Amino acid sequence: MKLFHDSASFFLHLLLLAGLFVRSSSRPVNTSLCSVFASVIPHLEKLLNSSKKLHDVSEEEVAVLSTMEHRLDTLPQIEHTASHFGSMKVNESLSQLYVDTQSFKHHVDWLKTAKHNHSLPSQSAEGTSTHLLHISNLIKTSLKQVSAEVPELVAPSLPVVPTAFDVLRISVELSERLRVFGNWSKRLLKSFQRQSRCPRH
Incomplete structure (x- = not known):
């Protein structure tokens, strides 16, 4: 009887350990966030493709225009050093990503108006x-979903773009900055x- 009792206790401990292992095995921390990550990344890829078309100039012309004085100091400054990357936290990063995305949208809408004004x-x-x-x-x-506060945004005041050449310069600069942001x-x-x-698809 004692042998049976010891064996039963041993197997009970094994079952408990197995249960702990299953619970601690690789599972998504937050399946809803995983879904959002999976949804946003394809849109970022589309953004990268569409941002290349903001201007219609050759690579040589882009290189020349890129050396000119930058005018869009109201755009987000993307921190992309290795040390900064290693310190990123999900909630803070998503909040900043939201702010940056809204800022870029404001600038792109401004560019759209400028293009329309110059035909x-x-x-x-x-x-x-x-x-x-x-x-x-x-x-x-x-x-x-993570009960984080959605940042309140104050859109910067942007000037009227005076010439078609200014529109071109802004198009190139915005395209380059969007590429950095998207990547x-x-x-x-x-x-x-x-x-x-998160599960791989």
């Missing part, structure tokens, strides 16, 4: 604005996917 094609700006809106809405949803945001969200042990 320049504005479809690329409209498409880019739409992708930014989708990203912004998804991030806003994710902030609510950085993709890298950040993929890092959070790994940290959250």
Whole structure:
């Protein structure tokens, strides 16, 4: 009887340990956030593609225009150093991503108006604005899911763009800054996917 009791206790301990192992095995920390990460990344890829079309100039011309004085000091400054990347936290990063996305959308809408005022094609700006809106809405949803406060935004006051050449310069600068923003945001969200042990599709 004692042998049976000892064996039963041994197997009971094994079952408890197995249960603990299953509970601590790789599972998504927050399945709703995983869903948001998976939804935002494709929109960032579309944003990167559409932002390339904000201007219609060659790579050589882009290189020349990029050396000129930058005018958009109201755009977000993207911190993309290794030390900054390693210190990022999900809630804070999503809040900042929301603010940055809204800021870029405000600037792209401003560019769209400037293109329209100078009788320049504005479809690329409209498409880019739409992708930014989708990203912004998804991030806003994710902030609510983690009970984080959605930041209040104050849109900067932007001037009238005086000439078609100024529109071109702004198009190139905005395109380049969106590329940095899109690539950085993709890298950040993929890092959070790994940290959250989100399932791979």
